[in-house]
Amino acid sequence: MVQKAGDWPWSAYRFYAFGEPNELITPHITYLALGPQEEKRQEEYRNFVNDVLPGEDRRDLLMSEGPFIGSEEFGQSLGLGGGL
Numbered sequence: 001m002v003q004k005a006g007d008w009p010w011s012a013y014r015f016y017a018f019g020e021p022n023e024l025i026t027p028h029i030t031y032l033a034l035g036p037q038e039e040k041r042q043e044e045y046r047n048f049v050n051d052v053l054p055g056e057d058r059r060d061l062l063m064s065e066g067p068f069i070g071s072e073e074f075g076q077s078l079g080l081g082g083g084l
Contacts, residue, residue: 005049016045 005013014020016031019042034044 013049017042017049 002008005011006017012022012025015022015025016027019038031041031045034041034048
């Protein structure tokens, strides 16, 4: 999809991580609890995202590339083979 969270056009990442204005977003209470000043909250949010979304691919291949549950047509629509 995208290389970085901020690259997704509909992500709230730029709002939370850098304070980019967005009239559609109301700061979440959990975000507000990250620190007393806006700059500190933004830093803590960036650290949180970087810890949760490391650069290395840590997917469980059994779950992400294993068989799916669905019809043959569904699998073909995804560009995959048969399902379970």
